[in-house]
Amino acid sequence: MNKDLVLREYLAIERTKLANETTLLAYIRTGLYFVVAGSTLGHLIDTLFWKLTGVPLIAIGIFVMLMGILKYKRVRKHIEASRQNVGNSSEAFIKAVRGDFS
Template sequence: MSNSSQPINKDLILRENLALQRTILANQTTLLAFLRTSMYFLVAGLSIKNLLNVPGHIYYQVVFYLIAIAVLIFGVINYFRHKKKIIQSEIHIGNYKLDFENK
């Protein structure tokens, strides 16, 4: 039973739960966008040899590969950092699950 004497607003609980789910999906979408961008730089590095007929094209390839790796690492770190913040934000919603199940 809830310690407060006020009734639980079930619409508010549903709205908060749905907002949390949207935030989780947005975080996953952002990770996939970083992965896609990383793959674009990887493909650019692979195809630069055919596009440029200059000596030293290997340096351009290495630059594109390094950018691809950096974007991928940043995206993964960003994903887990935001995932941790999302999990911590569930605490601020309160103990609504226990209150909701008891009513």
């Protein structure tokens, strides 16, 4: 088996793991924006409308963060499962991916 190909597959999995972590951080950042907006609006603007609007914003922020964590864990499980296939590509599959049908 081509060791260069195995290294390329390994590095692709590492890039995918980093992209998954970046996505998790984006979900957390977005959730925190909602939580901060909800708590700020609820405390600074002293009207009933903004107090009632603040609570759903906080709930949405917590929901977004939880969904990001769940998605991160699900994708991480798939990435770890794909790690088992590194280096197991057949020569026919490699040629087909490269477009060499001879």
